[in-house]
Amino acid sequence: MKLKIIKLKANNIYSGILLVLFVISGNISFSQNNNTSYIFGHSLVNHSADQSTQNRSNIPDWMYLLAQQADNEYSVDGQFGFLPLQAVPPIFQWGFIDAPNTRTNESNNDFGSWDYDNTIVTLANFIQQTATPSQNAFCDQQYIEDCNQDPNALSSVEAVLRILDYVRQEEPGIDFYIYENWPEFNGTFPPVSQAEEDLEFGAFYDYTREEFHDWWITLQDEVLVERPDANVKLIPVGPILADLFSDNGILADIRATTLYEDAAPHGFPVLYFLTALIHYSVLYGERPPANFQFPDADLAAPIRIPDMVKNNYTTIVNFIWNSLQGYTFDNGESRVFLSNQVLSVDDLSIHTLKPILYPNPGNGIFNLELPNSTIFPVEVKVINMIGQVIDAVSITDHQSTKFNLDKKGTFFLKIIGDQYSDIVKLIVK
Missing domain, CATH: 3.40.50.1110 (SGNH hydrolase)
Structure with a gap:
């Protein structure tokens, strides 16, 4: 599966939102x-x-x-x-x-x-x-x-x-x-x-x-x-x-x-x-x-x-x-x-709202919007159901990113950055 990315202009959907402490990393305990x-x-x-x-x-x-x-x-x-x-x-x-x-x-x-x-x-x-x-x-x-x-x-x-x-x-x-x-x-x-x-x-x-x-x-x-x-x-x-x-x-x-x-x-x-x-x-x-x-x-x-x-x-x-x-x-x-x-101190991450991924489920083309508070660069990995990394890409600035996944099934989008980590499930019909 090939992960294709198209950079788009970001909106201000996350501006003005207060930061809260929330554990979302796969390493939480x-x-x-x-x-x-x-x-x-x-x-x-x-x-x-x-x-x-x-x-x-x-x-x-x-x-x-x-x-x-x-x-x-x-x-x-x-x-x-x-x-x-x-x-x-x-x-x-x-x-x-x-x-x-x-x-x-x-x-x-x-x-x-x-x-x-x-x-x-x-x-x-x-x-x-x-x-x-x-x-x-x-x-x-x-x-x-x-x-x-x-x-x-x-x-x-x-x-x-x-x-x-x-x-x-x-x-x-x-x-x-x-x-x-x-x-x-x-x-x-x-x-x-x-x-x-x-x-x-x-x-x-x-x-x-x-x-x-x-x-x-x-x-x-x-x-x-x-x-x-x-x-x-x-x-x-x-x-x-x-x-x-x-x-x-x-x-x-x-x-x-x-x-x-x-x-x-x-x-x-x-x-x-x-x-x-x-x-x-x-x-x-x-x-x-x-x-x-x-x-x-x-x-x-x-x-x-x-x-x-x-x-x-x-x-x-x-x-x-x-x-x-x-x-x-x-x-x-x-x-x-x-x-x-x-919570373990090492497991805390600063998070505003969940990133927005749409349409989900979709036909293979997904839009990902990250919070304005995100500190870049951010690495995005596509992981299949058995934990294998299918593809990965680095995002260097605020943007709405379009992903094109050419294989049907259920996957996870793992987003990793400085003081920011999240996992989003996505389904390709």
């Missing part, structure tokens, strides 16, 4: 060594309890193993249910192979007494095509014949606020995460041919990163509008997994039947392990531990983590970390990372 969570979840968080033959088909067991090897601490409690039918006060249903429970006294059901660092909630994955976040979230007709007559049939926003308000009352200042899962698969499972799998799962991953993802972004935004003083963050599992599994992704060659066991789609341990890598990155504010030692060497498939994942572990971790850097508001605050985490 937070300090969050202890993590205690309560999860209002379902089987896309914890599937092991439903399948006695499964081993670590859940996020918490993998979270604990990752934290343990990074010399961090992790404990967790949780319960099953679809919002708004989750029980409040919590009912402490979960236990795991590896992950310890935070609640050590089973007679003490007082949520606030266990000092949770954060609460995680998620919603059903089959409502997004039929209801917006401000509409009815879920109504179980096993119990309610007419959902419109159910006074408890809350919208997705109201259902999340119900949990948020409860846990904040019990534990003031608690951090709150919305877990963005993956959608229900409506195709044929298992696929009858490779061609069918490519077609149907290709559409599945496109939906996951587009309309489905937009639904969760809207949910987070609407919750923040209602509770602007709350720490409400997003764990964007669905779109990152979709990027890993899609054409040109690091794990594009892994078969759907290696990841999923049905059309729900519930997953085998590998799916929950990859999901845990995203969870760990968000909750601890750091990359998962290097040279992770997998505990399943003597296990057979589908319990054993595939060699394709093990052999690409470092690349997967870096891809996830870089993907999470793109989840920022216009003012520089992260959608996923807490703004009050302790």
Whole structure:
């Protein structure tokens, strides 16, 4: 792929903007060594309890193993249910192979007494095509014949606020995460041919990163509008997994039947392990531990983590970390990372707003506008999905730069300068 650059006259879109301190470099590192969570979840968080033959088909067991090897601490409690039918006060249903429970006294059901660092909630994955976040979230007709007559049939926003308000009352200042899962698969499972799998799962991953993802972004935004003083963050599992599994992704060659066991789609341990890598990155504010030692060497498939994942572990971790850097508001605050985490001085960079890249997705021609406060020269690298530098160029003055990329796929534009660093994802259709 050849990177062609055309210099254009810059505008003043960034003039007059105050500088803020914000971490955007791929080398950022937070300090969050202890993590205690309560999860209002379902089987896309914890599937092991439903399948006695499964081993670590859940996020918490993998979270604990990752934290343990990074010399961090992790404990967790949780319960099953679809919002708004989750029980409040919590009912402490979960236990795991590896992950310890935070609640050590089973007679003490007082949520606030266990000092949770954060609460995680998620919603059903089959409502997004039929209801917006401000509409009815879920109504179980096993119990309610007419959902419109159910006074408890809350919208997705109201259902999340119900949990948020409860846990904040019990534990003031608690951090709150919305877990963005993956959608229900409506195709044929298992696929009858490779061609069918490519077609149907290709559409599945496109939906996951587009309309489905937009639904969760809207949910987070609407919750923040209602509770602007709350720490409400997003764990964007669905779109990152979709990027890993899609054409040109690091794990594009892994078969759907290696990841999923049905059309729900519930997953085998590998799916929950990859999901845990995203969870760990968000909750601890750091990359998962290097040279992770997998505990399943003597296990057979589908319990054993595939060699394709093990052999690409470092690349997967870096891809996830870089993907999470793109989840920022216009003012520089992260959608996923807490703004009050302790930062390493060496990791701080001076940043105004995100650079503007448009149109994105595009047909191969992109315009890049950098802040007026940028100190030049700035090096721009084009990086593919597996971390390879495809091309690079140095920018020496303020400008709007037109990039012409002649290869389709998903790439990252890494912008590096003096006291300035950023990563922008771009998609060539």
